[in-house]
Amino acid sequence: MEPNKTLEQALAALEKTAGLAAEHEAGAPEPEVRLAGTVYRVRLSGELAPRNLEKVVTESAPEELLVAERVTPKAAEILRERGIHFLDQAGNAFLQGPELYVFVSGQGRPAKRSTGPQIRAFRPKGLQVVFALLCREGLIHASYREIAEYAQVALGTVTGVIQDLDSLGYIRVGRSGRHWIDRQGLAEDWAKGFQRELRPRLNPRRYRVEDPEWWQDLDPREYGFRLGGEAGAARLTGYLRPERATLYGQGDFKALARTIRPVKDEAGNLEVLDSFWGPQASEDWGPVVHPLLLYAELVNDPADRLQEVAARIREGFLD
Template sequence: MTKQSGLAMNALALLPAHIKSDFAQNETFNDNHFTDGELYLTVSGAEYHFFVEVKTIHRKESLSALLVNAAPNTLLICNRLTTYLADMCTENGLNFIDAAGNARINMDGFHLWVEPQKTNKLKKNLNVENKSNKLGEGAVKLLFALLSQPDVLNLSYREIAEYANISLGMVSKGLGILEAESLISLGDTRRILDAERMLNLWIDSYRLAIRPKLGGIRLQFESEWQNVPMEESDFWGGEAAAERLTRYLHPKDLQLFTRQPLQKKLAQLKCRPNPEGNLWLVPAFWGSKLAWSDKSQALLAVAELEASKDSRNIEVARMIHEQYLGTKTPVEPCI
């Protein structure tokens, strides 16, 4: 991997979950600007094409030639830009995505502005993996519990730990992270300040912190998904959850959360493990005391649908946002 391709991959990996990127690097050296490759961004089924310059930028002189050649269909992928340099790009119509998660794009009705928070309490509490900032697993579990059942915030820390299935220490740490980002208030009256931003943070953080650690087992279920034997301790995620909520999506890839031991549930399902199977059986990651509702189902559905990067799934996720979660389209998280 070249230094250029590595920079491009790192920067594109930080795009919000609802944006699909496809970058093709030009292997032939060319002195002309914006000839390092071509980038396709897909958002809600609409595709946007850019000619790309991949370059390390340290001062305004590095930008001068690019600014002259900037156009709506050109885009710079670079290292982290200072606020001064980022504003210079915006003022001169230069689209960019940098390796710190910042992005500013304005092209044919497609407007994207992502600006992660600068170093603060929240940043210090984020785990860093492959240069990608994200909430840790415990904080994301807490986020899910608060979104699913907001009154959990007013319980004792010990009770919150049980509802979210996290340690007592993680409750204090996680609430501190959310308070530092002005998502919740921990004053005399605890309350959620920005549920919409918490929701969008949940969607991105599920993909980064929860999904890779779900574990479980892949199975091949030959019958219709409605024939899966369900108990009170079983919960649909992903496409099946979306179908139950919208009656709009015929599930192809199934995700089933369970509180039962996996081997016991496997015996009930009467199907064999298959790494390429259509049913992903995974342990439930939240606490058993958490009240289950359509909102809980919707949170699992949209997070998995957005993580799939499938345009069909993302469209259904938009429907669920409108019907169950109170927002139309995911907006970019602030971290």
């Protein structure tokens, strides 16, 4: 962790999400921050989740401002209940004073590294490899050939992606093998890359289905598909009332159509996309796509109701 960089990014994010500017002395050995007339002593931290909050809560002092790389939504709620002031690099924050109250939660992790087209890991085929690594526990330690089979890509693609992930600091490749360094950060950056690079290449088709709840009692695997999007998130969490559904796969759509009776409509409530993973990767998923894919679809939608469910998926299934 680079202390000054962490603090500067957190303060910049706070100004963006809450419109609150801070005063601080860059490079100070014991940094302090003035916010709305209150001076806080800065205490730096890595990612904070409920599992590692006990020591932070025990050692906190009223005059301290906890500045973290990321604070998960559940951790943010705990810190707020305990009256512990915090900021993170995504713009999440809790600050309370005589004339100040700020509470921001659920902001996704900002992209820390370039995910531009020159990076093989964030091109379409590279994103398939990253998705396989993130979804299948232990695949990071597998042979390149096995990874290629899971991801449905050429062997050379895996080689380039592993090199990128190592150079970008997501994983470490050494004599003892490959190990995760920043799996959560990679998941966040994959979600952004999926929307931009991979999703448009999945042959999207739109339809309208008259029955908005057609997906509730149907197992799409019987037709060679899996459920994604809002309907998939609703089925996974039981929390969302979906307005749209997404199906992934190259199954027998004609057979499915005889059941749900879709009509082509560019503004319809059903989107069908090709899948981009191998059969081994999805053998234990059930009727819904992997939570990482659901998260990527929802977190890239600006609707507040979907952002809230995306945060629930991240907290409950990805963190």
